[in-house]
Amino acid sequence: MKSFLPLVICTAMGSVALAAEGDLQKRVEALEYQGFENTLSWSGFFETRFDQVTFKPDVGDKSTMNLSRNLAGIDFRSKPLPNVSVFGRFTYSNVFNNLPTASGSGVNLGRTYASNEVVVERLFLNYGVIEGLTLSVGRLPTLDGPPTHIYDGLSRQGSYPRQVYSSALDGYALTYNIPLNSQTQSLSARLVYTPLSEITVTNSASGVGVFEKTEVKTPAGVGTGVFHNSTVPLTSWMLDYSWDNSGFAQNVSAIYQGFKFSDLKVPGWKADYMINSLYLEFKDIASTGLTVYESYTKTKLVNEGGVTLPTGGSISFGANKADATIEGTINITGLVYTLPVAAMKNPLIGYEMYSADKNSVQFDAANRDAIGFYVQRGKGNHIFYTQPLNNIMKLRLGMMDSKPEYAPGLAAGEFAKTKDTTTAIYANLRTDF
């Protein structure tokens, strides 16, 4: 009997242990299946920014504007197969409590059901066709490229350097990782095709336009009609190099990008546009905390034809004559120093010089600063101080001083001279979550 009792106790304890193990296994399985069901991973960022902008015209009194804005993005990603990934970003941006203007632009208070749009800023698929070769399709991450990530000490936020056609482009891309036999170096060659669609279709029966440049008027397709397909082929090619822990710097990045679109048609003439851009970044040189970056971009616009003026003579983009070719350069050079003060969470202090000459031509659909600092034709200085508040929040204080020499944008005729200056003092609070 004495020896029987311990045996009963051991058996009972074993049963309890087995039951507990079985319960644990069930719970682990439930967690696993929950993970399989939740195929999307979410993260995001939120920025709130205040700018005080002072405008000093060449002639007349200076004026000041206060501007408060929000910018937020919800990122998601999914990897349904080992060689298939999907990435997306919904972005929201607004000016605080934006009241209607005399021209009747939107009210942003309350639920208007008509404003505060969420923009699909990126939504693309990466498909690993074979080892090293990836096909990307969709709205590609072409916005907020280098050096945009520098100011808040972030990882790279976009593929194209920001001086290369800063827009959210839809298209197809092929990326090939060139083998370097190195665990710390990578080199990618990339071809990108992002056609600009400019399509007009007129219904043959009614003679009414059913499909216009930026708007589809009929949801059921365009049907029959006269098709004027004027898609502008827009192509790009890139070499993208990175070297981690190089000995010289924590990371060395070099990006070359060529970019071209042809036959941009305007009544009376057409234009070809080309960009060649080189971006170099040396991060944390010799472990001193110093980061140096350089973005050099050459643009070329070739006009074929032009518009004849009633007063005689002709003009084309950027020139007071027809068939003109205009070439320009844009340069950004920056230094950022990470202060070695761990008690202050290693804040950043940075200085950036910008210059663009008269005939440089660039597009920017996603400018974040209040004064068009990075699209001006002139010179500018930017200083900033970025204070991390914790692992995910950063407060950046900065000043941008802009001295354009010629008017920005793309217009027919020589770009107009200007001596206006603009200065912005800003505070930007960013949270990544």
Next chain:
Amino acid sequence: MKRYLVLVGLSWYLSSAASADPKEDFVKAVVDQCKLPKEKAETLATPGRTGTIVQFTLCISSTVDVGDGCKVTCKKQGSNIGG
């Protein structure tokens, strides 16, 4: 036979292209970039929302200081065409 070979080839490709779990990705980066042994790299993988694995995976900052004199550079795949 042909079908079998294609199946084997596809399985091999998918398994070779399969990404490791976040911890394995992190450990590989530490081994590659800081030249530390795998056992040491595993001790630098810390859990939690502010741990090194999540910092490396979310890649908010491009450099993650994982301690022991090692800093690893990460890449935010959703911001790069082709990953």
